[in-house]
Amino acid sequence: KTVVSGIQLAFDDYKDSRNVEIKLVIEDSKGDPNSAVSAFNKLINVDKVKVVIGDLTSSATLAIAPIAMKNNIILMSPTASNPALSKAGKSFFRVWPSDNYSGYVAASYTYNKLGSRNVAIIYINNDYGLGLKDVFKKTFESLGGKVSLVDSYNQNQIDFRNILIRARQDKVDLIYIPGHPYGIANA
Secondary structure: OHHHHHHHHHHHHHHHHHOOOOOOOOOOOOOOHHHHHHHHHHHHHOOOOOEEEOOOOHHHHHHHHHHHHHOOOEEEEOOOOOHHHHHOOOOEEEOOOOHHHHHHHHHHHHHHHOOOOEEEEEEEOOHHHHHHHHHHHHHHHHOOOEEEEEEEEOOOOOOOHHHHHHHHHOOOOEEEOOOOOOOHHHO
């Protein structure tokens, strides 16, 4: 809801300052790739939009990007960050940095500033988590660190006991958890 509120505010400001006829059409993908494809197809086929702001999640954005490119629709994501999106096409834009940057910064900071040498990675099992996990692991190991545990969790998972026990047994210095809070689809 906060993203939609921000878009609405910017839309109203732009419309009021330019004296132009534009329309804002809002659809909810629920952060789900299948729902995103359905919502996106409705926007371009029924509502005839030419510019789409969304989706927020990498998985949903990766699902709709090929449709946008095929139909010459400008697609801008405020938050999707999976590295594969860098090759999504000439009409795809994002305002959030790629996981290539975020994962690199997190790994470098963990190794160089925090002094961690043995870490666990527990990532959300979607394209966002996978992108950050891969970049963090590669960077951390290239610096000389050890990643002794890599495991994933699902969006609605609330029990991490077994993963944390394994991390404790591996005597990790730090647990890197790329993910997002429950309910990101309602943001």
